[in-house]
Amino acid sequence: MDRRIPVADRTGQRIVAETARRSENRYGNRPTMKDVAARAGVGLKTVSRVVNGEPGVTPDTERRVQEAIDALGFRRNDSARVLRKGSTASIGLVLEDLADPFYGPLSRSVEEVARAHGALLINGSSAEDPEREQELVLALCARRVDGLVVIPAGDDHRYLEPEIKAGVATVFVDRPAGKIDADVVLSDSFGGAREGVAHLIAHGHRRIGFIGDMPRIHTAAERLRGYRAAMEDAGIPVEDAWMSLGVTDPRRVRKAAEDMLSGPAPVTAVFAGNNRVTVTVVRVIAERGRPVALVGFDDIELADLLQPGVTVVAQDAAALGRTAAERLFRQLDGSLVTPERIELPTRLITRGSGELPPAD
Amino acid sequence: MDRRIPVADRTGQRIVAETARRSENRYGNRPTMKDVAARAGVGLKTVSRVVNGEPGVTPDTERRVQEAIDALGFRRNDSARVLRKGSTASIGLVLEDLADPFYGPLSRSVEEVARAHGALLINGSSAEDPEREQELVLALCARRVDGLVVIPAGDDHRYLEPEIKAGVATVFVDRPAGKIDADVVLSDSFGGAREGVAHLIAHGHRRIGFIGDMPRIHTAAERLRGYRAAMEDAGIPVEDAWMSLGVTDPRRVRKAAEDMLSGPAPVTAVFAGNNRVTVTVVRVIAERGRPVALVGFDDIELADLLQPGVTVVAQDAAALGRTAAERLFRQLDGSLVTPERIELPTRLITRGSGELPPAD
DNA sequence: ATGAAAGCGCTAACAA
């Protein structure tokens, strides 16, 4: 008895489970091609042909299948398709923060290219955290995205080696990959910053401050390097107090700006390392009486309508995304072999703030 | 002979194909659990246990399996997993345009909620095209996303009925669903616009213009309704020339603004229906000598630093996304049954432009 | 033109 009851129980449970699976099925309760085939009175493969628009089906059969599809509300399960075919027709984009106005257009342009190739875009924000970047990238790889566009937060991407070897197309954007050889699409941060700072120097400034992002971020380091180069070109020795790198949190930037603009020999001009920094520096300058020259890296909306307009070194976020995505699909075509480093030019847009003369 | 050669050929080809599949395999050349099992000298299920952190594996076995995983660069194929388990742990977001500063924060907040639930976010831009919206939504459904957050472009979502019936959680944001009963999270467009326009009226304006998005867009219609209500509340008859609805393309908006601000009885104030419109109207006003009062729907960056600051009716894009996503996951929990309509309040932020007196 | 059978890589259910 003791043994027989459990056995009966188990059998009973199995039947219940079986019934549940049939009627309330995984995915809620979705019809499969098999269901459509049964309803239309045709074979499974015929349904597959109709669904995928393959030839070799008489109009009459096609109509019957289509009716069954509509009646059942059938929708092909792409998971199964992917498993069989091996391609997901989707690419992943890992960036820092979708809410940052710099990444919106970038993401959109990647999406447009993906769409042109019939692929969907899956994206994730790393929040500038290397661990989260890796976690995200690997999750995307587990989903077998065909390719990956990565704006790296970390500086070691060796964890991607098996993936790349396995055929996952990969392009890094905005910052280079760390410790692996991969395609990179960048803006000319060094050249852009150098030009922006030289512009300030040309307008008579000598005490020029630089406020940028954390030095471990490649673009921040490059822009600082550009600043230093421009100063050196002009034979101006740089003082430590003029440079401040760190998080772009408004409080940190505000303090940095206020420090530079105070004291016995304040800077007369500031070069802001990115859009977040520029916005805060504009605020700080607006609050103070004395005019301070400003050039910012990245364009910002309404910059032309401020008094004075904000002079910027603009980079083309959409072009960055488009270039990267196109390269990604060329990798997938097989038409690309050697990793390359592509650098897009920046553009100085003068609007007033960068042309102010030194206040002293 | 004639028959044997082809047969031999076919067999030969089959062997070649077989070899190719094994070595250069789909997904490039990825090891499977079977490969890992063979290498570690254990059964398939043991590998599965290790990969998924299931109990019942001795530390020693686990170590051997882990070594095989690392050596082979194995990464679980989630497509297969999804096929078996029925849940993709991913949700879809369909919005208008990721490049629009309103949608960046919204998307980011949806992503954060998804992340907290262990889900990835797949997103797509409809470009305000109903067909593209449907195409995108159905593609996401074919991928069996667990849920869908949709900012609708179209006004008929009956195509979603089979999906919802099949268990796809669905929440509409920013605009209601058309012709189906579904969860909706909105900002109070009507109330916000009414308050904004009433604010202008309170500052002495009577000839007030309204420039908004295409009337088929729910928010645009609601804001226009709010405008009309405020005018009616004040007993001001509205003239047709004061209202202009259409695409938010800068050229169209510019022309609309210039028309309203010209002629014998120009408007003395403008209510701008969304952030895109506001930006263009600010430009038009700045170019003209005469001051014009302005209140815009949606906050915009740097609005506080313009001269005068731009008074806005702000909506909280991040809260919109968060609320929607949380509701989505509550649907998936099964803790939600009846579709609801949630309306988030807006907030009037006075900065100067909305407090200007009429110029005449 | 149509269908039957095999199997993609994984997990659930069961057995040992």
Add this chain to the structure above:
DNA sequence: TTGTTAGCGCTTTCAT
């Protein structure tokens, strides 16, 4: 603790 078997829903291959 470990392994075996049977699918998940689709596409591929091959017969008919």
